[in-house]
Amino acid sequence: MNQTLVKPAVYWRANKNWSEWLGRRGEVLAVTTIRVAVPELATWTPINYALVDFNGARRSFMVAGQEKVVSGDEVKCVLRKLSPSDEAGIIRYGIKIQKLS
Amino acid sequence: MKISIIGTAITKFGELWSLSLEDLFKQASLEAVESAELDLADVDAIFVANMGAGAFEGQMHLGALVASHFPHHPPAMRIEGACASGGLALLAAQDALLTGRYQTVLVVGAEKMTDVSSAEATKVLAGAAHINNEYGSTFPSLYALLARQHQQTYGTTRKQLSVVSVKNHRHALDNPYAQFHKEFTLEQVNQSQLVADPLRLLDCSPLSDGAAAVVLTTKNNGGRAPLLTGRGHGMDTLTLADRDSLTSLTATKRAAKQALSDANRQITDFPVVEVHDCFTIAELLALEDLGIFDPGEAGPASVDGQTTYGGKVVVNPSGGLKASGHPVGATGIKQVAYLARLIMEGKFELALAHNVGGSGATAVVHIIEAS
Amino acid sequence: MKVGIVTYGAYLPKLAISAQEIATGNGQTATPDLGVKQKTVPDLDEDTITIATEASQLALLSAKSTDKLKKQIGCLFIGSESHPYAVKPSGTVVASALGLPTDLSLADLQFACKAGTQGLQIALMYVLANQIKFGLAVGADTAQAAPGDVLEYTAAAGGAAFVVGTNSSQEKILAELLGTSSYATDTPDFWRRPQQTYPSHGGRFTGGPAYFAHISQATKALLKKLDLKPEDFTYAVFHTPNGKFPVAAAKQLGFNKKQLSQSLIVEKVGNTYAAATLLALANVLDHAKPGDKILMTSYGSGAGADSFAFVCTPALLEFRKRQSTTIQDYLARLQLINYLEYRQRSRQ
Numbered sequence: 001m002n003q004t005l006v007k008p009a010v011y012w013r014a015n016k017n018w019s020e021w022l023g024r025r026g027e028v029l030a031v032t033t034i035r036v037a038v039p040e041l042a043t044w045t046p047i048n049y050a051l052v053d054f055n056g057a058r059r060s061f062m063v064a065g066q067e068k069v070v071s072g073d074e075v076k077c078v079l080r081k082l083s084p085s086d087e088a089g090i091i092r093y094g095i096k097i098q099k100l101s
Numbered sequence: 102m103k104i105s106i107i108g109t110a111i112t113k114f115g116e117l118w119s120l121s122l123e124d125l126f127k128q129a130s131l132e133a134v135e136s137a138e139l140d141l142a143d144v145d146a147i148f149v150a151n152m153g154a155g156a157f158e159g160q161m162h163l164g165a166l167v168a169s170h171f172p173h174h175p176p177a178m179r180i181e182g183a184c185a186s187g188g189l190a191l192l193a194a195q196d197a198l199l200t201g202r203y204q205t206v207l208v209v210g211a212e213k214m215t216d217v218s219s220a221e222a223t224k225v226l227a228g229a230a231h232i233n234n235e236y237g238s239t240f241p242s243l244y245a246l247l248a249r250q251h252q253q254t255y256g257t258t259r260k261q262l263s264v265v266s267v268k269n270h271r272h273a274l275d276n277p278y279a280q281f282h283k284e285f286t287l288e289q290v291n292q293s294q295l296v297a298d299p300l301r302l303l304d305c306s307p308l309s310d311g312a313a314a315v316v317l318t319t320k321n322n323g324g325r326a327p328l329l330t331g332r333g334h335g336m337d338t339l340t341l342a343d344r345d346s347l348t349s350l351t352a353t354k355r356a357a358k359q360a361l362s363d364a365n366r367q368i369t370d371f372p373v374v375e376v377h378d379c380f381t382i383a384e385l386l387a388l389e390d391l392g393i394f395d396p397g398e399a400g401p402a403s404v405d406g407q408t409t410y411g412g413k414v415v416v417n418p419s420g421g422l423k424a425s426g427h428p429v430g431a432t433g434i435k436q437v438a439y440l441a442r443l444i445m446e447g448k449f450e451l452a453l454a455h456n457v458g459g460s461g462a463t464a465v466v467h468i469i470e471a472s
Numbered sequence: 473m474k475v476g477i478v479t480y481g482a483y484l485p486k487l488a489i490s491a492q493e494i495a496t497g498n499g500q501t502a503t504p505d506l507g508v509k510q511k512t513v514p515d516l517d518e519d520t521i522t523i524a525t526e527a528s529q530l531a532l533l534s535a536k537s538t539d540k541l542k543k544q545i546g547c548l549f550i551g552s553e554s555h556p557y558a559v560k561p562s563g564t565v566v567a568s569a570l571g572l573p574t575d576l577s578l579a580d581l582q583f584a585c586k587a588g589t590q591g592l593q594i595a596l597m598y599v600l601a602n603q604i605k606f607g608l609a610v611g612a613d614t615a616q617a618a619p620g621d622v623l624e625y626t627a628a629a630g631g632a633a634f635v636v637g638t639n640s641s642q643e644k645i646l647a648e649l650l651g652t653s654s655y656a657t658d659t660p661d662f663w664r665r666p667q668q669t670y671p672s673h674g675g676r677f678t679g680g681p682a683y684f685a686h687i688s689q690a691t692k693a694l695l696k697k698l699d700l701k702p703e704d705f706t707y708a709v710f711h712t713p714n715g716k717f718p719v720a721a722a723k724q725l726g727f728n729k730k731q732l733s734q735s736l737i738v739e740k741v742g743n744t745y746a747a748a749t750l751l752a753l754a755n756v757l758d759h760a761k762p763g764d765k766i767l768m769t770s771y772g773s774g775a776g777a778d779s780f781a782f783v784c785t786p787a788l789l790e791f792r793k794r795q796s797t798t799i800q801d802y803l804a805r806l807q808l809i810n811y812l813e814y815r816q817r818s819r820q
Contacts, residue, residue, distance in 0.1 A: 018568055022571070049297075
């Protein structure tokens with residue numbers, strides 16, 4: 001079963017939530033570096049993945065690009081591609097976190 | 102009504118090229134029934150445990166797949182709870198027995214994981230998490246976050262993680278079905294390749310094929326078979342970020358409390374346990390959540406030799422998931438089967454099995470006693 | 473009716489590569505003489521859409537009342553030559569991420585490096601026509617060039633977003649539009665067919681008949697329309713395909729080096745294509761004073777030019793207090809990467 005292609009309806013339900021997160025700020029609780037990733041993310045490893053506290057609400061997100069964060073960093077939510085775009089499919093956009101410069 | 106384990110089967114765990122998923126189910130099922138000294142027709146119902154056959158190979162309808170090998174076509178169903186599928190199937194079987202509708206049932210779990218690439222297997226296993234809210238994560242990465250939190254809170258060290266792997270590999274030497282019969286040194290574990298920092302290759306249980314089965318009955322069988330005297334089922338949020346605690350698995354605590362209450366036991370009564378060490382950190386969490394050690398103490402205790410023969414409790418005599426292998430659907434049943442055999446061999450009188458699904462959303466605890 | 477810019481925001485990626493590093497990586501002995509020292513590089517997961525979102529988000533956050541303004545945005549035009557889809561606009565993704573109203577006039581534009589300013593002109597017209605209260609126009613690009621091609625030294629990534637409108641109860645015009653004029657002819661200096669990864673160009677033909685002719689015509693037409701002369705302007709912004717062309721164009725038209733002082737970020741950023749002129753405008757606005765007049769002429773291959781004249785108002789100083797990130801801030805945080813890291817990010 002090919003789970004890696006983005007299904008139109010799945011993308012469409014997900015984009016309703018982006019504006020709720022864009023720009024939101026939080027603090028990194030813990031972060032790991034994924035060196036063996038799911039197949040569609042293989043070309044992007046190593047990928048940093050963090051658990052973040054957004055003023056009491058917790059959520060985990062990938063870190064933008066190949067940027068690094070550590071526990072305690074203040075971060076904000078940005079829109080990025082969640083996986084490399086292929087030639088023909090819908091591009092998987094979504095929320096990632098980035099250290100506040 | 103007492104439920105006794107009258108038959109057990111465990112296949113070899115490993116990369117089993119010549120055995121299909123169906124072969125594994127068949128082998129374990131027939132062996133378990135045979136070991137119970139029964140005919141196939143004596144099985145009133147079948148409970149099948151499997152996580153990912155739909156994703157690995159497109160095969161669903163597993164209850165029917167297994168029941169096809171029984172000429173009388175007994176009622177059969179498949180139960181899934183990620184890596185806790187085995188434990189959950191045992192619960193469903195016991196519930197069915199307690200209704201009185203069935204007297205003797207087969208519980209069989211199997212997983213065929215090695216036909217696909219490890220990258221594809223990673224994707225399938227990631228399905229144990231929240232596919233939207235935890236997109237991008239892998240199964241090891243979620244436990245890595247738990248490890249980081251545990252390190253930050255208790256100062257858990259690299260050595261305390263590594264010693265779990267070393268100990269389980271040593272235990273596996275006594276388990277003929279184990280995937281690995283190879284010991285590792287602390288150095289080797291410390292220096293194995295990083296998978297999701299801080300977890301390394303030798304912190305992680307392998308991809309495995311395998312099956313395990315037990316035959317349970319409420320019929321009075323002359324009293325020599327071990328009994329299932331306690332069971333617990335705990336749940337927590339699927340998403341790791343939504344948990345109340347990031348340094349313990351509350352689902353385990355809930356399941357353990359229920360099981361111990363059933364069996365009227367304290368955790369200190371147990372000389373041997375099989376816990377869900379999908380990653381080394383998971384064993385430390387399990388030992389703390391079961392109440393065997395205080396929070397933050399399982400690591401030091403492991404280094405101190407308290408989790409092996411001669412210590413406070415023998416943890417994972419089979420080699421655990423790490424060294425005996427982790428065919429996902431089989432594990433929960435293999436734990437109970439393995440402990441039942443140790444009890445039948447007279448090595449222990451009381452044992453506990455702990456099985457977890459995903460990053461701790463489901464936990465199942467079983468207590469087995471000599472009759 | 474007075475119309476103009478009420479808020480704006482820029483975005484540059486964090487990564488950059490030096491011209492020297494590109495030369496070394498390509499096995500070339502010297503860097504070409506383009507007046508560009510380094511160029512920005514988008515990270516693996518960035519593209520025109522994510523960049524446009526960042527710039528627009530910053531523009532909205534720098535407004536007097538972000539939530540009120542958002543609800544009144546009536547159009548979104550994004551100009552780029554690297555829209556991620558050939559069919560399905562970048563604009564809808566950006567609008568979704570920003571949470572813009574769904575009552576929106578929206579389309580993507582392509583006209584090489586003038587697609588961003590064309591969007592700006594269209595948004596201004598929607599406001600002037602009283603069709604909308606506020607409009608959002610963005611120029612954003614993640615420009616690609618064939619490895620080894622001279623364009624590789626300048627093809628960069630960035631975005632700039634401008635919200636235009638009239639003076640309202642909270643948002644005030646910080647740069648008022650005095651006038652705008654455009655010029656377009658069929659001049660094939662630089663083009664890309666749909667199936668091609670990289671554009672093709674006409675070498676030296678991209679100079680005289682293309683860039684210089686169109687910049688000149690559009691600028692002269694605007695100056696004539698407004699009855700203004702080059703010396704009336706404090707700042708001049710000309711499209712920056714490299715660091716040399718805008719300086720030559722300024723000289724041809726009678727503008728001096730001082731007027732160009734804040735519009736040559738190309739030296740440290742590279743050519744951000746549809747964002748280039750708008751980013752230069754943003755840097756000028758980051759430094760300008762109330763009363764300063766700004767002349768801006770973009771150029772798009774194929775070919776055309778948009779010319780604008782703005783005058784800064786006192787509201788610009790109030791705006792500056794709300795700005796969290798300026799172009800100079802983005803420049804300060806640039807990290808240089810090596811050739812291997814740059815190539816890794818080329819085809820994502």
